Amino acid sequence: MPKQVDYESRRRRIAEAVCVLADAHGPEGVTMRDVATRAEVSLGAVQRCFRTKEEMLVFAVDHVGARVTERMRARLSGAPERSAATALEHAATEIALLRSAHRAEARVWLAFVAQAAVSEPLAARLRISYAALQDLLARLVTEAVEVGDADAPDAPDPSDEPGDGGAARLDPQREARALLALADGLTSHVLIGHLASEEAEDILRAHVVRLWERPRTSRPGQAARAE
Amino acid sequence: MPKQVDYESRRRRIAEAVCVLADAHGPEGVTMRDVATRAEVSLGAVQRCFRTKEEMLVFAVDHVGARVTERMRARLSGAPERSAATALEHAATEIALLRSAHRAEARVWLAFVAQAAVSEPLAARLRISYAALQDLLARLVTEAVEVGDADAPDAPDPSDEPGDGGAARLDPQREARALLALADGLTSHVLIGHLASEEAEDILRAHVVRLWERPRTSRPGQAARAE
């Protein structure tokens, strides 16, 4: 058994290069040769790792998706008990990739999303990542609701907050979906330059805050039409 | 003055072809030759209309943006007095391009958004369209708030709805931005296949409804942190 190389790490390195280039020129604009150069390997090596270009792009999508999910999971387990509400806010901000540090990742993600509308294999991978993110968000929502919003909203008089009885009416999955979509939309608008990232963060914050403000919807007779 | 051609209509016809193709293969995948074929003109004719490919794409973006804006404006003036709240909901749905009839337009839009993150001239055009849409939405929000939500929410007892005094605290521009972002995010998630269009519509509806449920935020002392 002769020469052996660590394909896994090489694949990751290549995926990294793909991201850098996709950030600059869009995923269609990514060239095998450029990837090879950027990853400091030869074109032949890239071809050995991925039989085809699409295979490479799919791997890169998974890579980015895993990174985002992982970062969020880390954030989630980092401060689990502190305040589920603010944790949710942070998580959403994280997903929105608004921190300029992750601007590149955001562009890559958006580019892949766009191409996924055309390429089914890419779309399949994206769905996996989205499902994971949505689940995480839904869990956060549930947790935040159950724990109660004791320390998150700074309304120290719980007089007109009848416990979490009302908040329980939130559908965590639904809210997670909404949050995810809002985050994605904000991200793209920031990238286009239609929004400043501060504006986007404000909007996201306002949306999350609204989740805890609302819970007196328990007033009956209204749910009928809303659902 | 010899042979003269109506360039404007030809340009529109070409833009239409661009949309069809961009829907199928993404905007990068659009080829001058394919456009020419699809538009039933020769490659030379396309080249006479647009000096370069990017010029053509930019025109196509404007074309789509104008169409969406126009459709929304029509919807706006079609039933102006009926109910600002439901008008808002309809407008948002319209923007989200969720009706399957406009699925193609949605794909085109998303594709262009993605590429705009890389191409500044495209981004500039998109910003114009977004600004127009946001303004329209903001106007709708304002209108809905001022008119009062008398007939929109079917809570016929205005006992605990202290007029629109609280609703006035809504920042229409902010809400318009949020709505626009949410609509875009939902659109892309539907295109990816992560959401069904009914789910997306539900989420959008819930978001709009929430705008009218909330208005007792007038309780002071909270804006400090929230903003």
Add this chain to the structure above:
DNA sequence: CCAGATCCGATACACTCGTATTGAAATAAG
């Protein structure tokens, strides 16, 4: 040290792309 498998860098190939060129058809004015 040798055999044999594995890896990969270089090169080749077939293609497609955007764009430039060009010469003929079409048309309006003289």
Add this chain to the structure above:
DNA sequence: CTTATTTCAATACGAGTGTATCGGATCTGG
């Protein structure tokens, strides 16, 4: 009818693409 001018179809061209091929370098097991 000429003639000047515009329009465009056909073609050419060079750059750049993904992928296939292949010969030598590299390393392991004996």
